[in-house]
Amino acid sequence: GAGVSQSPSNKVTEKGKDVELRCDPISGHTALYWYRQSLGQGLEFLIYFQGNSAPDKSGLPSDRFSAERTGGSVSTLTIQRTQQEDSAVYLCASSQNQGGQPQHFGDGTRLSIL
Amino acid sequence: GNSVTQMEGPVTLSEEAFLTINCTYTATGYPSLFWYVQYPGEGLQLLLKATKADDKGSNKGFEATYRKETTSFHLEKGSVQVSDSAVYFCASWAGSYQLTFGKGTKLSVIP
Numbered sequence: 001g002a003g004v005s006q007s008p009s010n011k012v013t014e015k016g017k018d019v020e021l022r023c024d025p026i027s028g029h030t031a032l033y034w035y036r037q038s039l040g041q042g043l044e045f046l047i048y049f050q051g052n053s054a055p056d057k058s059g060l061p062s063d064r065f066s067a068e069r070t071g072g073s074v075s076t077l078t079i080q081r082t083q084q085e086d087s088a089v090y091l092c093a094s095s096q097n098q099g100g101q102p103q104h105f106g107d108g109t110r111l112s113i114l
Numbered sequence: 115g116n117s118v119t120q121m122e123g124p125v126t127l128s129e130e131a132f133l134t135i136n137c138t139y140t141a142t143g144y145p146s147l148f149w150y151v152q153y154p155g156e157g158l159q160l161l162l163k164a165t166k167a168d169d170k171g172s173n174k175g176f177e178a179t180y181r182k183e184t185t186s187f188h189l190e191k192g193s194v195q196v197s198d199s200a201v202y203f204c205a206s207w208a209g210s211y212q213l214t215f216g217k218g219t220k221l222s223v224i225p
Binding site: 004006031033041042043045048050055056091093101102103104105106107108 | 146148150155156157158159160163203207211212213215216217218
């Protein structure tokens with residue numbers, strides 16, 4: 001597509017439920033990034049994919065968070081047993097190649113944990 | 115490690131006022147520097163960038179100059195409009211895959 005597409009745009013769920021967030025990068029972009037934007041905290045890097053592999057998972061906040069990317073395209077970020085502190089906007093970005101700039105961002109998924 | 119510090123907001127200006135948002139960075143070597151803008155309900159958009167010392171990035175009336183001696187990349191606009199109301203993020207890239215962002219500065223422009 002023309003830009004990075006994220007779904008859903010909004011997600012409200014109960015504490016303890018699992019959620020899946022989807023990112024569809026710009027066609028042909030090999031690098032994909034997930035960030036978390038919490039109120040007043042700026043952007044927190046979560047994970048980076050080059051192709052289908054994730055060289056750096058160190059930004060994932062806990063083992064409840066996981067991400068995968070298949071076919072060098074779509075990525076899903078999964079949060080298991082959600083907690084209220086997981087409430088945030090989750091942003092996905094892609095770039096043309098490894099370490100490439102600029103990164104192109106999607107509109108994000110606003111996640112609210114009740 | 116790398117870090118970016120930008121002035122805390124919120125910043126409220128009247129239309130046609132002059133805007134400055136300060137940004138300083140720490141990095142190993144000479145990073146590329148960026149300003150991103152986030153309009154309400156949207157993702158981040160690249161506003162401008164500079165890749166080496168003394169470069170000036172500009173777009174939509176905004177400017178920022180890469181100052182190595184002061185490790186700064188301040189964002190300026192001579193006359194802001196209501197449509198400029200958004201959150202502005204300064205970011206650096208030191209050659210790895212990861213952008214380092216400041217915490218963002220919210221700008222509100224009132225008619």
